[in-house]
């Protein structure tokens with residue numbers, strides 16, 4: 431089976447500082463890959479290099495496109511890449527305010543993404559937006575409200591609806607439950623898990639929370655100092671970590 435995404439020797443430094451280095455992995459269709467590590471271990475740098483928010487210094491990011499087979503996204507033209515990130519890919523930010531337009535209605539936030547991929551029929555767009563609000567458990571009566579009036583958890587659910595409405599195959603998530611109350615996190619995780627499984631999404635999920643990884647990820651990569659120090663099936667890595675740093679990471683959570 432061809433991987434959906436193949437990353438080879440990806441590296442990015444900031445002046446003399448390593449952001450991430452020598453990162454290689456494959457991601458298959460329908461698979462969730464968790465990336466964990468302490469603050470400064472390179473998780474965000476890696477995620478942003480993969481999505482295209484940052485330009486890596488070296489490496490390859492080969493993506494299996496629907497129309498043109500395998501393509502290195504790092505050598506694509508800017509318009510091609512933009513199109514890919516609107517149609518096949520989506521990004522869920524930790525802070526929903528980074529992924530939403532706060533002055534546009536909830537329905538508008540979702541509908542806008544459909545228009546960006548060519549939808550034009552107003553009735554159809556509004557219906558799809560309403561359907562997606564329901565799917566992320568937002569009362570459809572709030573469709574014309576601005577997200578600024580929503581709670582943090584609702585804003586995050588709206589951002590997820592906006593990201594998924596266009597039917598992406600690969601979703602990048604940066605601490606999607608970070609900054610939310612524990613009870614709100616639990617509900618969001620449940621929702622995310624259901625959507626990911628039902629839609630058969632491939633996900634690259636950055637988090638420092640091992641409970642999030644345990645619940646969502648099929649496989650996990652542990653990063654330290656910009657490098658992947660251990661990778662494997664989630665249960666294996668969390669139940670029987672091999673690298674001393676992974677052991678420390680797992681045991682520090684258990685002690686809390």
Ligand SMILES: Nc1ncnc2c1ncn2[C@@H]1O[C@H](COP(=O)(O)OP(=O)(O)OP(=O)(O)O)[C@@H](O)[C@H]1O
Pocket residue numbers: 444447448449450467468469470471472473474475476638
């Ligand atoms: N804009 C930048 N300029 C210089 N160094 C940076 C920059 N962004 C990140 N770094 C450095 O790159 C390394 C990796 O940082 P990165 O933010 O990717 O880690 P992280 O694991 O995502 O951390 P956090 O969980 O705190 O977001 C760190 O040493 C960090 O100081």
